[in-house]
Amino acid sequence: MAELIVALDVQTREEAVAQVKRIGDPVGFYKIGLELFTAEGPDVVKAVKDLGKKVFLDLKFHDIPRTVERAVRSGGKLGVDLMTIHSVGGRAMIRAAADAAAEFGEVRPRILAVTVLTSLDKTDLVDVGIVGRTPAEQVAAMACFATENGADGIVSSPMEVGALSRALKSGTLFVTPGVRPAGSAVGDQKRVATPADAVRDGATHLVVGRPILDAPDPTAAARTILAEMGA
Ligand code: C5P
Numbered sequence: 713m714a715e716l717i718v719a720l721d722v723q724t725r726e727e728a729v730a731q732v733k734r735i736g737d738p739v740g741f742y743k744i745g746l747e748l749f750t751a752e753g754p755d756v757v758k759a760v761k762d763l764g765k766k767v768f769l770d771l772k773f774h775d776i777p778r779t780v781e782r783a784v785r786s787g788g789k790l791g792v793d794l795m796t797i798h799s800v801g802g803r804a805m806i807r808a809a810a811d812a813a814a815e816f817g818e819v820r821p822r823i824l825a826v827t828v829l830t831s832l833d834k835t836d837l838v839d840v841g842i843v844g845r846t847p848a849e850q851v852a853a854m855a856c857f858a859t860e861n862g863a864d865g866i867v868s869s870p871m872e873v874g875a876l877s878r879a880l881k882s883g884t885l886f887v888t889p890g891v892r893p894a895g896s897a898v899g900d901q902k903r904v905a906t907p908a909d910a911v912r913d914g915a916t917h918l919v920v921g922r923p924i925l926d927a928p929d930p931t932a933a934a935r936t937i938l939a940e941m942g943a
Pocket of ligand 1: 899919
């Protein structure tokens with residue numbers, strides 16, 4: 713059964729806690745990203761965990777293996793459930809992240825790899841030396857590389873998840889932002905899918921922000937999305 717993760721794209725711990733309380737029971741999983749974590753630090757993770765929710769800490773680590781290993785261990789100590797790394801950090805870095813997570817056993821953070829940022833096009837890839845592959849080919853190659861080296865899953869656009877879920881081993885997690893319930897505002901997202909389509913294509917976790925946070929009744933908005941997911 714796919715899970716809904718609400719992106720806590722707010723600036724303060726107080727706003728984050730207020731949103732989690734406002735949304736209430738239907739949602740059990742929240743994403744904390746760079747903006748909120750840089751502003752509020754581990755306290756905001758603890759605050760969301762104290763409300764009984766799971767946390768996806770989306771900091772996209774990319775550093776030497778030892779540093780990433782220690783950062784993942786810090787996330788594990790906080791009780792984080794999902795964390796992100798950049799697959800281009802290399803084999804040893806991905807393995808270091810997976811090994812540090814494994815120290816926490818059943819309650820370990822699952823490690824998700826970012827393949828190619830959706831903000832990058834073919835020209836951007838050439839700028840950083842990736843000349844022989846299109847973005848789609850690079851996504852597929854990095855998804856295989858990351859999961860073969862210990863990543864539990866992939867962050868992908870809903871447009872990619874179908875092909876990736878067919879190509880990668882069963883049990884791989886597929887976390888997809890860019891999800892919009894039928895008929896809702898797209899905002900700045902360019903390539904979106906409905907919750908039903910994303911789940912049908914193999915997404916295990918959907919990340920949704922504004923369609924819930926900006927709704928007049930966020931609890932009802934979350935319930936509608938969960939119904940569309942078949943959850
Ligand atoms: O408000 P919205 O539903 O568009 O929020 C989606 C969340 O997923 C945001 O936190 C955004 O930063 C994140 N995200 C994304 N597209 C990516 C990677 C992350 O929208 N390619």
